[in-house]
Every structure is written in C-alpha cells, then in structure tokens.
Amino acid sequence: MGEHKYTGPIAGIFQKMADMIGKDVYYVNFLILMFFTLFEIAAVFFETIPGTDIEITRTAVWAILIIVGIIKGYGIAAFFMHLKGDPFIYTRTALFPVLFVALMIWGIGLSNPDGIDSLPSWCTPNYDYSYVTE
C-alpha cells in the first residue's frame, strides 16, 4: 500500500509525478481524476475556449468525453482498484466481459434501423435490415 513503486510507460509517469511532489500514487491519481473531470465539464459548459473565439465543436466534445473517460477509467482501475500492482489474472478477469460488452454495443446498440444510416460504415453490421423498414 503506497510503498509499491509503479513502473511502465503510463504508470511510471504517475510514479514520477508522485515522487516529484513527495506524495503517493493514489494522491497523484486523485488529482488527475479531479482535473480531468473539471476539463470534461468545462468542455460541455463552454461554447468557445475561454479567452478565445475558437469554437468547441461537437466532434471535439465527443473526442474529449471519450479520451477523458479512458484516462479516468485507467486511473481508477489501475491504481484505485490495484490492477497495476496485483497479479495479471485480475486484469484478465476484468477484461473478460469486454468481448460481451463489445458484442452488446455492436449487435444491439448499433442495430437500430435509423442508427445504421447515420453511423460510419465501419461500424455497420453486415446485415439486411430491410425487414425492419418494410
């Protein structure tokens, strides 16, 4: 707890930041989660980047929400849930439902007859939906 030194390309950065400020990785992770949550809300709250005329487009908001979600998800799972320090079997266990989640999102979530018209072709199931619209 706390004394464990994290290594690796991403966890190593967290560890270096923790060493720099003389705190543990949990504290650094907490600060990063707080910062990105603020960033996420600000991206939706402001129509332009404060102090500039640069518009925050919907694509940008989308990108921010997804990227920030991934960063926050990593921070919580890796450090707060200790996946980074625990045996790899726990990471494999945590990743196990990803296949099913992906299938649910792809097979159910993206199977809306209107949805497939408005989604990129690469995520359109190769299936004849004509029966739905008949």
Add this chain to the structure above:
Amino acid sequence: MSGSLHDVKNSVWMKTVMISIGLLFAGITAYAVLAQGIGTVKHHEWEDAHHVLEDVEADWNSANESGETFDNDAFDAAWEKAHHDDVDAHLSYLTWSTAGKTIMVMFIVYAAFYGVAGFFNSIQPDGDDDEHHYGEDHEEHHGSASPILMAGGILLFMMGFPGFVVTCKSWLGLDYDPDMSGFMLSAIGMIITIMGVGNWWNEDLKGYPEQIATSAPFEGQDIRKAGMWIFLISETMVFASFFSSYLRMRTGWCTQWAVNDGKCDAVDTFTASDYLRPGGATGTGDFWTLLPGGINTFALIISSYTIVLALKVAKDVNWEPSKNAVMARLFPTRQKTVRNYLLITIALGSLFIVLKLIEWSHLIAEGFTIDSQAGSIFFVATGAHGLHVFIGLLVMLFMVFKADTVGYDEENGQGIEYFGLYWHFVDLAWVAIFPAFYLY
C-alpha cells in the same frame, strides 16, 4: 473483514441499537428542518410567485375581453418574468422538500439496518462458541448460510413489492386500494433480509481466516477477492445492457445534436442532457442545472480516494498522527482515522443520493418523466447506479461499526480493499454514465 479472530461481546451490538436511534432522530430532524421548515417557507414563496403569474394572465385576459389596447411587448416581458419566477420558486421548493424527504428515508433505512441487525445479534448467545474451530484449519470453508437467508428475504420482498408500493401510496392519501397481503409479504422479506445481513455482519465481526484458492487460475489468491472481481464482471454486463439499450434508442432519436449534424430535420426527442447542460435543446440548462451532476462526479471521485486512504491507514503498521493540529484532532488514532475516512465516504455517498433525487425532482417537474423512451432509459440507468451507491452505503455502515469496535488493521484490512473494489466500480460506472447521459 477477516484475517484475525475477535471475541465480540453481544453487549457491543447494543451500541448499534443506540446509534440507530440517533440516526432515526437525525433523519426526522433533517425532515423537520429541510422539508417542513424551509420547505414550507419555499412553498409559500412558490404560491406567491404562482399568484403573480395568474394575476398577469388575468390582466391580459380582461384587457383582451374588454377590447382595451395594451402593450404586447410589456405583457410578454411581464409574463416571462412571472413565469420564470414561478418556475424558480417551484424548483427551489422541490430542492428543500426533496432533500428533507430523501435524508429522512435514507436515515430510516440506515437506522433499520443498524437497529434490527444490532438487536438481532445482541439477543444471541455470547460468541464464545468457536464450534467451527476457525483458527485450526485455514482451508476450512466459512460455511455461512447468511447470503442464502438474505437472498430468500430479497425474493419475498420483491414478490410483495407492488403491493407494498400501492399500500404506501394509499396511506399517503393517494387514490389507491391497499394490498395488505403484498405489503406483509414485502415486510416479512425485509425483516428476513435484515436478519440475514445482521447474521453476516456478526460472522464477519468475529472474523475468520482468509481462504486461499488452491487451483488455477486464481491459485494462491484470496477467494473473496477473486469472487469480488467475478461479481464485478456481472455488474459490468448489467451496465453494458443499459448502455447498449441507450445507444440503440439514441441512434434512432432526432435530437438537437442530430439536427445540427444534418441527420434529421425536426427534433422529436429531448434527452436529459437537453434539460441539464447549458445550450441544451429545451433551453432550461445552465450552470445550476449541471451543478448537481458535477458535484456528484466530484463526490464519487473524492469518496473513492477516501476509501483508498482508509485502506492505506488500516494496512500501515507505522502510521502516526499528523503534525498538523487540525488533522491530528480529526484523525487522532489509527483506528479512528480508518473510521473517520469511512464516515467521510458515507457522507459523500449520501450527498450523491440526495443531489441525485433533487435533480430527478427538477427534471420531472420540467416534464422529463419516465413515460418517455428517453426518460425511461435515463431513470433506469441512473437509478440502477444510485441503487448501487445506496447498497454500498449500507455495507459501509457496518464497516464504520467494525472500524469503531474491533477495528481494522494489517490483519483484516483487506475487507476494506474488497469493498473498495465495489465502490471504485460504482465510480467507474459513473465515469461512463455522466458523459453519456448528462453531457452528450
């Protein structure tokens, strides 16, 4: 939750009964102050604001009927202001009223779990009958029947739940016929559930050796930890089903986002984010409407951190009080520090529930109800998440009691870690729910 064995006198359990009385008193006080006190004042303000709106409309009607010439722009401005004040006063009333009612109901449930579990345990024979000889064989199965008892209680509770709801509604003076058989079935189920939980708490408070998995793939790992992760897998699937449903519906709706992207012509669906975020399609969203969701996000992140701190302190054999006088007073000993971090986590989780229900009451008042597709998926998904938070709070109540009595240390601190996994998962689910339902 385990790792070391404790001789827990049943008199200790009477402490929970006293605490439950305190919780009940606190809940009723919160209701009296917030819902009945401030809420009544706010209700009067709302009535006044509504009368002003009615007066403006009556003036317009009488001027219209008498054929008088009047300034349309001035009327529009007056009506806009009166309507705005009316809505503001209504939402302000709902804020206080909902907060008071929510705190009271939450504290009654806290008190029920604490009181019944405490009383149930305090009337049992003293716990000196180590018939299982836990200390002798580390491979021996814990063999608790409590989860089965609890599951049976939940089954009965759910079977009678529709009757329970209509009976409560009839008691509140609403136009429903009471269903006493359903109510009784549900009440018996609730009591059995609490007894199951109480028995589980009793077993856990005494402690038992951690069981270690002896075969692949978790060989050498704590069985409870592996079990918790497998439970979290199933939870992931539950929330994934909400997301896939939401995605399926969302791609078929013509929302303001879809119109702006040229995917359809006329808005046919308002989502929760249309009501909540600034610039949303309904025009009701501003800083204040997004604030409860924002605070809740921060509350969950902070609570995730406080539970990590509780675990860290519990495991830290070299723990020393802070040199800062305020911190030393707040966290004087290792045992009290663990307890206080858990209490902070409970406070933050309770804040989450209160703000969530205030936000719901505002959305419903503005017409975003469960009757619509957008409303149903929003309320079901965020409600299921809120239920997970609330269940976590009930578990944490026991952990506070344990931290305050037998205490957590390096021997049994993993109980906090395993519960922490659940709590972090709830935070993780919110990381996905918040942007999907509130910001997008």
